[in-house]
Amino acid sequence: xxxxxxxxxxxxxxxxxxxxxxxxxxxxxxxxxxxxxxxxxxxxxxxxxxxxxxxxxxxxxxxxxxxxxxxxxxxxxxxxxxxxxxxxxxxxxxxxxxxxxxxxxxxxxxxxxxxxxxxxxxxxxxxxxxxxxxxxxxxxxxxxxxxxxxxxxxxxxxxxxxxxxxxxxxxxxxxxxxxxxxxxxxxxxxxxxxxxxxxxxxxxxxxxxxxxxxxxxxxxxxxxxxxxxxxxxxxxxxxxxxxxxxxxxxxxxxxxxxxxxxxxxxxxxxxxxxxxxxxxxxxxxxxxxxxxxxxxxxxxxxxxxxxxxxxxxxxxxxxxxxxxxxxxxxxxxxxxxxxxxxxxxxxxxxxxxxxxxxxxxxxxxxxxxxxxxxxxxxxxxxxxxxxxxxxxxxxxxxxxxxxxxxxxxxxxxxxxxxxxxxxxxxxxxxxxxx
Amino acid sequence: xxxxxxxxxxxxxxxxxxxxxxxxxxxxxxxxxxxxxxxxxxxxxxxxxxxxxxxxxxxxxxxxxxxxxxxxxxxxxxxxxxxxxxxxxxxxxxxxxxxxxxxxxxxxxxxxxxxxxxxxxxxxxxxxxxxxxxxxxxxxxxxxxxxxxxxxxxxxxxxxxxxxxxxxxxxxxxxxxxxxxxxxxxxxxxxxxxxxxxxxxxxxxxxxxxxxxxxxxxxxxxxxxxxxxxxxxxxxxxxxxxxxxxxxxxxxxxxxxxxxxxxxxxxxxxxxxxxxxxxxxxxxxxxxxxxxxxxxxxxxxxxxxxxxxxxxxxxxxxxxxxxxxxxxxxxxxxxxxxxxxxxxxxxxxxxxxxxxxxxxxxxxxxxxxxxxxxxxxxxxxxxxxxxxxxxxxxxxxxxxxxxxxxxxxxxxxxxxxxxxxxxxxxxxxxxxxxxxxxxxxxxxxxxxxxxxxxxxxxxxxxxxxxxxxxx
Ligand SMILES: [Zn+2]
Ligand SMILES: [Zn+2]
Ligand SMILES: [Zn+2]
Numbered sequence: 028x029x030x031x032x033x034x035x036x037x038x039x040x041x042x043x044x045x046x047x048x049x050x051x052x053x054x055x056x057x058x059x060x061x062x063x064x065x066x067x068x069x070x071x072x073x074x075x076x077x078x079x080x081x082x083x084x085x086x087x088x089x090x091x092x093x094x095x096x097x098x099x100x101x102x103x104x105x106x107x108x109x110x111x112x113x114x115x116x117x118x119x120x121x122x123x124x125x126x127x128x129x130x131x132x133x134x135x136x137x138x139x140x141x142x143x144x145x146x147x148x149x150x151x152x153x154x155x156x157x158x159x160x161x162x163x164x165x166x167x168x169x170x171x172x173x174x175x176x177x178x179x180x181x182x183x184x185x186x187x188x189x190x191x192x193x194x195x196x197x198x199x200x201x202x203x204x205x206x207x208x209x210x211x212x213x214x215x216x217x218x219x220x221x222x223x224x225x226x227x228x229x230x231x232x233x234x235x236x237x238x239x240x241x242x243x244x245x246x247x248x249x250x251x252x253x254x255x256x257x258x259x260x261x262x263x264x265x266x267x268x269x270x271x272x273x274x275x276x277x278x279x280x281x282x283x284x285x286x287x288x289x290x291x292x293x294x295x296x297x298x299x300x301x302x303x304x305x306x307x308x309x310x311x312x313x314x315x316x317x318x319x320x321x322x323x324x325x326x327x328x329x330x331x332x333x334x335x336x337x338x339x340x341x342x343x344x345x346x347x348x349x350x351x352x353x354x355x356x357x358x359x360x361x362x363x364x365x366x367x368x369x370x371x372x373x374x375x376x377x378x379x380x381x382x383x384x385x386x387x388x389x390x391x392x393x394x395x396x397x398x399x400x401x402x403x404x405x406x407x408x409x410x411x412x413x414x415x416x417x418x419x420x421x422x423x424x425x426x427x428x429x430x431x432x433x434x435x436x437x438x439x440x441x442x443x444x445x446x447x448x449x450x451x452x453x454x455x456x457x458x459x460x461x
Numbered sequence: 462x463x464x465x466x467x468x469x470x471x472x473x474x475x476x477x478x479x480x481x482x483x484x485x486x487x488x489x490x491x492x493x494x495x496x497x498x499x500x501x502x503x504x505x506x507x508x509x510x511x512x513x514x515x516x517x518x519x520x521x522x523x524x525x526x527x528x529x530x531x532x533x534x535x536x537x538x539x540x541x542x543x544x545x546x547x548x549x550x551x552x553x554x555x556x557x558x559x560x561x562x563x564x565x566x567x568x569x570x571x572x573x574x575x576x577x578x579x580x581x582x583x584x585x586x587x588x589x590x591x592x593x594x595x596x597x598x599x600x601x602x603x604x605x606x607x608x609x610x611x612x613x614x615x616x617x618x619x620x621x622x623x624x625x626x627x628x629x630x631x632x633x634x635x636x637x638x639x640x641x642x643x644x645x646x647x648x649x650x651x652x653x654x655x656x657x658x659x660x661x662x663x664x665x666x667x668x669x670x671x672x673x674x675x676x677x678x679x680x681x682x683x684x685x686x687x688x689x690x691x692x693x694x695x696x697x698x699x700x701x702x703x704x705x706x707x708x709x710x711x712x713x714x715x716x717x718x719x720x721x722x723x724x725x726x727x728x729x730x731x732x733x734x735x736x737x738x739x740x741x742x743x744x745x746x747x748x749x750x751x752x753x754x755x756x757x758x759x760x761x762x763x764x765x766x767x768x769x770x771x772x773x774x775x776x777x778x779x780x781x782x783x784x785x786x787x788x789x790x791x792x793x794x795x796x797x798x799x800x801x802x803x804x805x806x807x808x809x810x811x812x813x814x815x816x817x818x819x820x821x822x823x824x825x826x827x828x829x830x831x832x833x834x835x836x837x838x839x840x841x842x843x844x845x846x847x848x849x850x851x852x853x854x855x856x857x858x859x860x861x862x863x864x865x866x867x868x869x870x871x872x873x874x875x876x877x878x879x880x881x882x883x884x885x886x887x888x889x890x891x892x893x894x895x896x897x898x899x900x901x902x903x904x905x906x907x908x909x910x911x912x913x914x915x916x917x918x919x920x921x922x923x924x925x926x927x928x929x930x931x932x
Contacts, residue, residue, distance in 0.1 A: 131723070141738065145671070154737060155683065155723035162690030163723070167683065170693050171726075171735060265708030269690040455687040455719055 035375040047369065047376055050361045051383050054354060059387045062239050063394045070242050071398065077200070084199035088192070092122050095191065096174030096258075100128040100164030104182035105136025112148045114185055120192040125149040127182075128168040131158030160452050161251075162273050166266035169258075177261055180296075181252040185214060187295035187402060194255045194294035205260040205286035206278060207294070208246065209253030210234055210399070214297035217406055221307055223413045224420040225300045227388070230395040230407075234292050238398060241290035244339045248275040249288060253296035260286060269452055282340050295402050308428050315432035355429055384418035491517065495524040495583065499568050503533035503553070507543055511623070514546050518596075518623040521585035526592065526624070527575050527599045529568045531560075542607065545619035548600075574599045577776060589635050591779055592624055594644055594767065598775035603766040606650055613747060615653050615662025616762050636765055642779075644771035647763035655758040656745035663746035664757065668739035670729035677730040678739065682722045686713065694726060769839065783828060783843045784862055790847040791860050799861035802871060803918050811914040818912040819880035821870040824929060825891060826904035828866040842898045849890045853883055863922055871912070880909045 045052055097115060099108070108127060115123055127149050129136050137154055144152040151171050155164065169177060176195060180186075187193075190209065197207045211233050213226035233250070240246040249256075251274040264280050267273045278288050301307040365376055392414060396403065494500065500517060504510045510532060520526045530547040532539075533556055544550055548571070549564050578595065586592050597604060606616040618632055625631055639645045655662045669676050681694040684704070691708035698704040704713035704720075713720045728735050744751040767775065777785045787793040794802070806818050850868075854860065859871040872880050888905045895903040906929055910916060 144736075151735065152737075153683075153724065153726070155685075157721055157723045159685045159692065159721075159723050160690065163685045163692045166690055166692040167685075167723075265689065265691050267690055269688070273690075451717070451721070452687045452690075 029378075032375045032378050035372065036379060047365075047372070048380065048383065050358065051380065051387075054357075055384070055387060059391055062235060063390060065239050065242065066235060066394050066398055070238060073242075080200055081196055084196045085192070087199045088120075088195055093175035094122055094124055094173060095120065095176045095178060095195065095255075096124045096126055096168075096172030097178045097180055097191075098126045098128070098165065098168035098172055099180050099182050100130060100161065100168050101182045102130045102158060102164075103132045103134045103136055105129070105132060105134060105139040107182040108136075108140055108143060108149070111180075111182060111185070112143060115191075117188055118186065118191045119189045120195065123191070124151070124172060124174050126151040126153070126168045126172045128152075128164045128171075129154040130160070130164035131155055158449050160269065160449055162267040162269045163452070165251075165273070169261055169266045172258075175258055176255055177258050178255045179251055179253070181298060184211075184252055184296050184298040186253070187297075190253075190294045190296060194253075194291050197289050197291055198255075198257065201287065203285075203287045204289055205257045205281050205284070206249050206288045207255045208237060208241075208249040208278075208288070208290045209255070209294040209296045210237075210290070210292045210402075211250050211252050212295055212297050212407070213300050215299045215302065216410065219302050220413075220416070221304050222300055222302055223410060224416055225307065226407070227392065227410050227413060227417055228421065229300075230399070230410075231388075231391050233290075234399055235391060235395045237290035238292045241288075243342075244287070245342050246288050246290055247278060247282075249278045249290075250274055252298050253294070255294075256281075260284065279340075282337070285337070292399055293402050304424065308424075311425065311428045312432045312435075315429045316436040352433065355426060355433065358426055359430065380422075381418050384422060385415050388414050388417040491520060491525055492522065494528070495522060497528065498572060499529040499531055499548075501531045501533060501556075503535060507540060510543055511546070514623045515626070519626055521587060522583060523575060523578055523586055523595055524583055526586075527571075527596060529571050531564075542609075542619045542622075545607070546623050570601075571599050574601065588779065589625070589631065590638050590642075590644075591774070593621055593635055593639065594771050594775045594779075596621060596624055597645070597765070597767045598772060603648070603764050605764045606762045610663075613659075613661045613663070614655065618765075639765070639771065642770070642774075643768055644774050644779075645765040646768045647761075647765055649761055650764055651762045653760050653762055654743065654754055655760055656743075656748060656750065657752060657757050658750050659745060659748040660758070661745050661747040664743040665746060666741060666743050666754070668727070669742045670727075670732060670734055671736055671738070671740045672734040673729060673732040674740070674742070675729050675731040676742070679728045679730060681726055681728070683724045683726060684713070684720055685723050686711070686720045688719065692723070695722075773839070783846065786840070786843045786847045787850065787860065787862070787868075790851055791854065794859055794861040796861050796863060796869075799859060799869060799871070800918055802859055803912065803916070806871065806873065806912055807914055807916060810912060816874055817876040819872045819875045819877050820910040820912050820916070820918075821872055821880055821884055821887075822867065822906075822908045822910070822925060823870070823884070823887060823891070824867045824906040824925075825895075826866060826906070828903075842894070845894055846891065849887070849894060853887050853890070863926070867926070869922075877909050877911050884909055 039047070099111065112125055115125060125148075127140050127143075129140060129152065132154075140149065140152040140154070143149045153167055153171055155167060159167075165179060176198065178191065178194070186209075194207050194209050197204045211229055213222055213229055215222050216226035217223070237246055237248075254274070256277075260281055261277075263284065264277065268276050268280075281288055301310050365373065369376060389411075392411060396408065399407075502510075502513050504513060514530060517528060517530060518526050529549070531549045531551060532543070532547045533553055534550050535553045539550060549567070551560065551564070555561070586595065600620075602620070604618045604620040607619050608615065609617045611617070614633060618636070622632065625635075636645070640647060653662050654664055656664060667676050668678055670678060681696055683692060684695050684698050685692045686698075686706045686709070688711065689706060689709040691706055693707065695704070697707055698713060705711070706713060711719075716722065724737060726735055726737060727739050741754055742751055743754050743757055784793060803820070810816060810818060850860065854870065854872075857873050859873075861869045863869060872883060875883070884907050888907050892902055892905055908925065910921065
């Protein structure tokens with residue numbers, strides 16, 4: 028059978044190659060090549076050239092020593108807080124203020140945090156008896172924090188020892204930068220097959236993808252799990268808006284102010300990811316719906332030629348809509364095309380696609396390793412063994428989840444009743460058609 | 462008419478002198494009234510009334526201090542506290558006619574109870590606890606706590622206040638004592654905080670800063686505007702009479718509909734600390750000492766009513782009923798007398814070295830509690846117990862008690878082996894009797910000691926008690 032496939036490949040003309048495998052050659056290959064080439068030829072040399080500027084930024088940072096607020100809003104996260112507070116004391120940047128907001132927890136969170144507050148392990152603890160949702164909790168934390176920079180952090184994440192210092196440097200290199208995204212890595216990568224595939228996906232999507240978007244000036248999301256903001260900017264915006272997707276939303280609003288948003292691949296934050304494909308599907312369903320809502324509905328104005336029109340915002344949105352929405356539906360079109368027109372060649376086409384995407388993943392993974400080399404751990408490198416799984420993961424599993432989410436969002440506006448927001452909030456937002 | 466009027470029940474009026482001081486004439490005149498059914502009096506002021514009530518209630522003879530008191534109200538409102546301290550209040554018009562039959566019935570029932578004290582009603586009672594027990598017995602009622610700013614404990618017991626001569630702590634002490642002896646039953650009414658250093662119930666509770674202890678705090682509600690997610694303190698939303706969101710400029714309309722108040726925040730004016738859980742401090746209005754509430758005294762305020770044991774104490778005195786029955790039946794000796802007999806016996810045995818005597822100790826655990834189970838049947842059971850003791854002992858034997866449950870018997874001319882037989886019969890007899898009455902076997906501990914020159918009774922009793930009454 029493999030011999031047949033080999034004959035099939037060698038017998039292909041260039042035109043046939045494109046017509047059988049157009050999604051790979053027209054879209055994915057371009058994207059991979061563009062990304063990888065940009066990283067290798069532009070970003071890395073530029074970073075090398077900027078070494079001097081980074082050293083200078085570091086000197087400025089430690090000379091000024093601004094107060095940095097680490098805000099951790101959340102519900103029932105008490106169990107993570109002691110180790111989080113402990114790990115923050117080991118940061119190379121020490122002038123930190125830890126503000127925990129407890130959004131109506133119904134477990135031991137209050138007892139744990141009141142004790143930590145009393146013992147001076149955390150600087151402020153605010154408990155909201157009634158749950159208000161993620162945005163409200165983050166805004167409460169913002170209100171009671173006083174630092175010049177505000178770092179939004181998830182309770183169950185862990186920062187590399189130099190991570191806060193690293194995420195602050197861009198602010199001292201460019202006065203127009205108002206927000207810096209941290210690099211999210213998978214903490215529990217060796218736990219299950221699901222966590223390994225996600226770890227690879229994070230290296231590609233977050234580390235490489237956001238570095239490139241950032242370089243092109245079209246970065247559209249600062250992860251809520253780990254992002255740094257200038258307080259003056261957050262104050263101007265009145266903090267976060269009601270989610271879901273509030274991370275992407277605040278990033279977009281900062282861009283609309285004409286300020287820059289960048290990604291810092293060496294500011295590492297380890298986070299725990301869903302351990303089964305089932306739980307992962309639920310998480311992605313939520314994320315994908317909010318993508319549609321905030322890009323396609325709430326921030327559709329960036330596509331209009333109004334007074335605050337900016338090309339980079341336009342591109343950021345178009346790129347996002349294109350890759351996520353269009354490419355997703357194009358993929359189903361491709362599947363239909365192959366089944367109806369090239370049904371006899373089905374098995375060959377599948378095998379070839381599989382090989383092509385595995386090779387592309389390998390190339391991308393290697394580039395990520397070069398980009399992140401300083402901050403990598405040994406177990407990160409071993410992920411290379413699992414790369415052959417990735418075509419199934421990104422090509423099949425994620426596509427199905429995503430398609431389902433988009434359809435649901437367009438048809439039902441399901442995310443208004445998101446379980447991350449209490450009903451009282453969803454109801455008002457839905458009524459106001461935000 | 463003189464300022465005070467005191468009339469005995471047989472229409473033989475006794476005049477109280479108008480002078481505030483109490484003189485001999487008055488005290489004597491009151492004793493003359495021992496056989497009266499009630500005292501009737503009229504005064505021109507409440508303070509005078511309290512003085513008269515005090516004069517009566519602080520006399521020593523039960524026949525006087527327990528006497529039903531009837532106050533004639535010649536007009537005007539009487540304080541609740543005064544009404545509580547007398548048995549009846551009648552108007553001057555009522556006095557003109559016949560006293561109401563209902564009142565006379567109640568007077569009679571009080572007097573019947575006083576008569577039950579028999580000859581003791583004409584013996585002086587000096588023990589405060591006994592006076593209270595007898596008063597509660599004669600009135601057959603519960604004494605309730607009454608909130609009062611006159612009393613530093615925050616509460617007083619107006620019903621029995623006049624038995625005491627003004628030191629209000631002694632009311633509490635007496636009631637605590639009665640409770641510890643199971644002479645009263647309590648009913649929970651409320652709870653107070655009292656100053657740990659001076660007992661004063663007037664404490665100022667205040668919120669303080671956990672960081673600097675300052676009392677100068679501001680408190681503000683947190684507001685969450687649903688539609689934009691903005692969350693800040695109420696003062697940030699306030700614009701004249703309205704609440705306006707500083708983020709989205711909308712006017713807030715209805716709490717719960719477009720906004721809510723998820724929590725509250727305190728702000729310390731002196732150190733700028735922000736916190737949600739203030740410390741609580743209490744300062745005593747009297748001695749000015751400040752302490753956290755958990756370091757102050759928390760006291761249950763209760764109403765008191767005589768228990769069956771208390772009724773027994775009212776009738777027979779504070780010593781135990783069983784002891785009083787044994788005393789009658791077996792000539793229970795006071796312990797010091799018993800000790801002297803032991804000393805004589807030790808000397809006799811030491812000198813002649815021919816005879817043996819034994820000391821038998823029997824400890825019936827929880828005997829004083831039997832009252833709570835058996836109520837009025839207790840005295841019957843006690844009589845039977847006394848009979849049992851009587852049957853076991855010879856006329857030459859001596860008996861005494863160390864407390865309400867530990868009895869000591871000197872068995873003369875009895876070897877330890879013979880004493881063992883007595884011990885066995887006595888404890889099985891007591892055990893069976895109590896088991897039949899209570900339905901459960903009592904805990905009985907007995908010991909036999911050979912009486913010789915080496916015996917040190919006091920030391921022996923102490924070690925016995927500390928061994929078996931580990932409290
Ligand atoms: Zn608002
Ligand atoms: Zn303070
Ligand atoms: Zn005091």
